[in-house]
Amino acid sequence: MNTRAVVLSACCLFGACAKQVPSPAPVEPPRASSSQRSETxxxxxxxxxxxxxxxxxxxxxxxxxxxxxxxxxxxxxxxxxxxxxxxxxxxxxxxxxxxxxxxxxxxxxxxxxxxxxxxxxxxxxxxxxxxxxxxxxxxxxxxxxxxxxxxxxxxxxxxxxxxxxxxxxxxxxxxxxxxxxxxxxxxxxxxxxxxxxxxxxxxxxxxxxxxxxxxxxxxxxxxxxxxxxxxxxxxxxxxxxxxxxxxxxxSTGRYALGEERFLTKLRYEEMIDLPLSELLARGEANLEKDYRDFVATAKRIDPRKTPAQVMHSLEDDHPTAKDLIPTVRRSVEGVREFLVAKDLVTIPSEVRPHVEETPPYARSGSFASMDTPGAYETKATEAFYYITPVESDWDAKHQEEHLRLYNAPVVSIINIHEVWPGHYLQFLYAPRFPTKVRKLVSVGSNAEGWAHYAEQMMLDQGYGDGDPKLRLAQLSEALLRDCRYVAGIKLHTAGWTVEQAANLFHEKCFQQPANAYEEARRGAYNPTYLYYTFGKLEVQRLARDYMSAKGTSLKQFHDAFVSQGSLPLPLVRELLLR
Structure with a gap:
């Protein structure tokens, strides 16, 4: 999850709070009169x-x-x-x-x-x-x-x-x-x-x-x-x-938006304008593709076990609650070293993020997130890579299921998504985005799409030396986003319950039951979280089109993409292919 504020979004779930004294209705900024020059x-x-x-x-x-x-x-x-x-x-x-x-x-x-x-x-x-x-x-x-x-x-x-x-x-x-x-x-x-x-x-x-x-x-x-x-x-x-x-x-209200409001919200926020049937078909097709690849990769690791059993065997090697944050801290730098060695993108800063526990007020179902300095921050350079710990009031089973997510292969993929070359790298570019609008507007299909794209791209470029366990972890994260895609649509347009969505995460994405429920419940309040997979597919398509049209390398595409900010992807396409 990317936690950098989308500045023009008034009702993002975890913004700031109310003023001490209610202010009067705002006075619209003055406009030039007919006798004065026009507003630029x-x-x-x-x-x-x-x-x-x-x-x-x-x-x-x-x-x-x-x-x-x-x-x-x-x-x-x-x-x-x-x-x-x-x-x-x-x-x-x-x-x-x-x-x-x-x-x-x-x-x-x-x-x-x-x-x-x-x-x-x-x-x-x-x-x-x-x-x-x-x-x-x-x-x-x-x-x-x-x-x-x-x-x-x-x-x-x-x-x-x-x-x-x-x-x-x-x-x-x-x-x-x-x-x-x-x-x-x-x-x-x-x-x-x-x-x-x-x-x-x-x-x-x-x-x-x-x-x-x-x-x-x-x-x-x-x-x-x-x-x-x-x-x-x-x-x-x-x-x-x-x-x-x-x-x-x-609390008996319905979370479902309905088809019209779901599609309108998606069109305004992300500039994604597709009929619901086509939108759902894309997500379901990618879910099936990644599921087949997951099953095939699991067989490479251990053909005697079911895919779920193979994934569970990866999860057996996970940190304790006490060692969770230190384990992640130790694992981040290796991803950056690969990125530099392969020269896949220009890294504009030597500053590293701090790995810390997710603050208690923000523990709403996410497992990892990145909080970076704003584009106009000139003094503070601190960025925070948040990992969500176990809660003290969870029973032993819930704690164990939560910790199993942080097995070494999956943590490597999360590091790619949140830090190198995902969210953290993209936001290191923020001070040099070319316009004020691009410094201050960010949409999920761009920021999350880029970070999710990076997971597969890094392995395709050789990260992990072809280790099938790492590929299985990458596919498990891809399946997670595919299930979000389908679950979000079904929860809000097809009458699905959170329990039905949780079953999808458990059966098709191999999530532990407690984690599957957290993911499904997130879809109730974050209806358009299809932006991960949708954005990834669009960034992949743009990469192919850009390199073909411009005759450039993958690094040149990456540098061009991250230099434009997190605008809606149709606008980034226009900027890069003009």
């Missing part, structure tokens, strides 16, 4: 992002705009309704631009902006996850605070003052959630409960420890933090009780 495209781009950061200040922090550090989102109904009016006005201004007066690159950027503004408008106005997903509110406070603590972009005391400002807003986060939420799906409320339980420990432990160090000898500053943190912890605990006692009993 760069000025309009600036206005669009200024409005976006005003609505989601924690995204400003995430991309390196630190004027927003002490501000937090207001997700009250009046503010969201004001944002919807603002989006309509911004879309009108964007559509009023004379495209004939724009350069080729500006026309591409304008289309990307329109698509993302439409996606946010559709999410807020039609899908309305802020009325149905308590996970949004559960994850907001931790994400907002952690974003200030973990990167050293300013003196600690200065960042502590911003932490305090955001802590004071935490009660407003949950007040907005209580006011907005109606009858969510039970699956969402269950996960929100897990997240709030983890958040209490996060604020009591990690945040308090960091703050004591950051305050130094300033007793008054520490006292102000202590009071704000205590109020935040109380608010989290109160929200957790409310989830359990009031929201869970009425």
């Amino acid at each position: 495209f760069p000025e309009l781009v600036d206005a669009i992002f200024a409005a976006s950061f005003d609505f989601a200040p924690s995204n400003g922090t995430a991309v390196g705009r630190h004027a927003y550090d002490a501000r937090l989102e207001d997700w009250s109904r009046p503010r969201i309704e004001a944002r919807l009016r603002e989006l309509e006005a911004l879309l009108g201004r964007l559509r009023a631009v004379d495209s004939e007066q724009l350069s080729f690159d500006e026309r591409v950027d304008a289309r990307a902006l329109e698509s993302q503004l439409l996606a946010e408008q559709y999410e807020l106005g039609v899908v309305r996850g802020w009325e149905t997903n308590p996970m949004m509110y559960a994850g907001l406070p931790g994400g907002a605070i952690d974003g200030l603590m973990k990167r050293d972009f300013a003196p600690k005391a200065e960042r502590l003052r911003s932490v305090i400002a955001r802590l004071k807003a935490v009660p407003a986060v949950f007040a907005a959630g209580k006011a907005n939420l109606g009858t969510p799906p039970k699956e969402f409320t269950d996960l929100a409960l897990r997240m709030t339980k983890g958040s209490v420990g996060f604020f009591e432990g990690s945040v308090a420890t960091w703050a004591r160090d950051a305050a130094g000898g300033d007793a008054a500053l520490l006292a102000e933090f202590t009071a704000a943190n205590a109020a935040a912890i109380s608010a989290v605990q109160d929200y957790s009780r409310w989830l359990r006692d009031e929201l869970l009993p009425r």
Whole structure:
């Protein structure tokens, strides 16, 4: 999972949180009168992002705009309704631009902006996850605070003052959630409960420890933090009780979007515009192809066992709970060394990511993720490769099934996806993306598609020296994404239950039952997670077309692709093949 914020997405599940005091309806940035010069495209781009950061200040922090550090989102109904009016006005201004007066690159950027503004408008106005997903509110406070603590972009005391400002807003986060939420799906409320339980420990432990160090000898500053943190912890605990006692009993809502909303969401967010039948056929065909390859590879390893038994035998060699993070830390550098030796892509930085536990507030079903500095971050270079540990309240069977995922061959593939040359490499290029739009807009089919493409590409180029166990691991990860593709469509357009989807993950993707259920439940709240496989297939097709048209090497394609940012893939195709 790529955790870098898509700046124009207002309702991403784990953004930041509400402002301390609800703000009035935003004033639209002034436009030039008829007697003045017309608004230029760069000025309009600036206005669009200024409005976006005003609505989601924690995204400003995430991309390196630190004027927003002490501000937090207001997700009250009046503010969201004001944002919807603002989006309509911004879309009108964007559509009023004379495209004939724009350069080729500006026309591409304008289309990307329109698509993302439409996606946010559709999410807020039609899908309305802020009325149905308590996970949004559960994850907001931790994400907002952690974003200030973990990167050293300013003196600690200065960042502590911003932490305090955001802590004071935490009660407003949950007040907005209580006011907005109606009858969510039970699956969402269950996960929100897990997240709030983890958040209490996060604020009591990690945040308090960091703050004591950051305050130094300033007793008054520490006292102000202590009071704000205590109020935040109380608010989290109160929200957790409310989830359990009031929201869970009425969590009878349906997660399924239906065909029309599913396809519209996909078209706006990813610029994927296919009939449902064709979209599903692609996913099912790739699932069957990868399944056949998996079975054949398993027979190469041990023809006496079933494919599932072969995969389980790989999983037998896994780290303990205590050694999980150290094991991953030791394994990352070898992938980079291969990438350099084979000269497959230009690596623009020597900075390495930190391997850490997934923060408790973000443990919503993912097993690994990458959190990188924003494109405008000039001081802090810290990037975090997160691995999700076992939970203390899991039984022994669940813990064992979770740890089995982190066997050595699979961890190697995850390292490729998350770090080299997947998410981390792509985002090392972010400061040099050619335009502001390409620095600040990111879509899943590009970022996740590239990272998933990298898994197969690295083995095809010789990583692992043809080890069938590593190929089986790569195919297991491919099957996982294929099952996400099919499950997402079936969950939201064909009436599938989470249990039916979990069975698909278990039977066709060889996932352990506990992991299969986590993956299936993710599809309930992340309906378009087909973007992994769809994106991979599109990047593969673009690689073939680019090298054929330009007569270039694979490295030249990789350098060209990662240099353009994470725009929707149809736009990247136009940029590379113009």
